[in-house]
Amino acid sequence: MPAYWIAHVTATDPARYKGYQSLAPEVFARFxxxxxxxxxxxxxxxxxxxxxxxxxxxxDLATARACYMSPEYQAAKAQRDGAAEVMITMVEGL
Incomplete structure (x- = not known):
């Protein structure tokens, strides 16, 4: 069953946020x-x-969670920390 990340983001430091944007898509693709x-x-x-x-x-939800907890995503997230206000929800699909 598919699962979804729903992320709401406001970049407070767009230049620093670009570090996250340069790393995260590759991590998502791996998952x-x-x-x-x-x-x-x-x-x-x-x-x-x-x-x-x-x-x-x-x-599935297990894969979404694994992606978030992966060292690669946590490295991308470290680039985003302090550069954006973020709310992420993971939800199982129908």
Whole structure:
């Protein structure tokens, strides 16, 4: 059953955030992830507003979790830490 990362992001230091953007896609590819939405126009009728919204499909929830916990993703995340406000939810699909 597929699973999804739903990420809401506001880059507070766009130059530093580029370090994350240069590393993360390769990690996602290694875990069989597929981007369904990345940036683009959006509306936020409820809740906290973020600048970017990203939806990434994984083969299953275990793979999504493994990707997040992988040393490679944690290295990418270290580039993002302090450079963006981020909320990530992992959810199992139907």
């Amino acid at each position: 069989g992830a597929r981007f369904l939405a990345r940036g683009g126009a959006s509306d936020c009728p409820e809740g906290a507003e973020f600048d970017r919204h990203v939806v990434i499909e994984f083969p």
